[in-house]
Amino acid sequence: MQDYAAKVYDIAAKHGGRYLSRSGNFETLEGSATDETRIALIQFPDCASAHAFANEPEYAPFGKARQDGSVRHFQAIDDSNIAGAIPSLSKP
Template sequence: MPVYLIADVTVTDDAWVPDYAARVHDIAAKHGGRYLSRSGNIETIEGKPLGNTLIALIEFPSREAVHAFADDPEYAPFSAARKAGSISNFHIIDDTDLAGGIPYLPKG
């Protein structure tokens, strides 16, 4: 079952960004990850703005693949740099429909 990693990031020191942006795509791809979006064009249409610098949405084939990516020793220095230079939150969601009203999604 595909899952989606949502990374919401507020950059506090952008020194890590160029190297991270250039290299992490390949590490995610090694684990079946595919970036669907990595954007700073964030518009809040309802509720409180997050104040984020960027949000990335990455599709992975499974939760295990996301954890393999996050735990990959090759990713470790990039993760450490991101954590040192930002306030970051990573969330995993799957493609189930908790309310059961979307016919093309599995019921949660």
């Protein structure tokens, strides 16, 4: 995983990705605790860039290592405001 962390940072940046967090320090504030031990949160300029990162041939061996070495969730979350009532989520 150390090689993953070192190399994947640059691959994400190539697609406009910026790490917001890469941590094992989190706690469940509400509801049942989940089984994650690490969470990486990467911001991309748009969903297409996130998909380009996930499908990057250079990322493939690292993705495979992550898949083989962990139970994982790899998700994209958009910046939509489905409730419509959160002004800070409104696009300019």
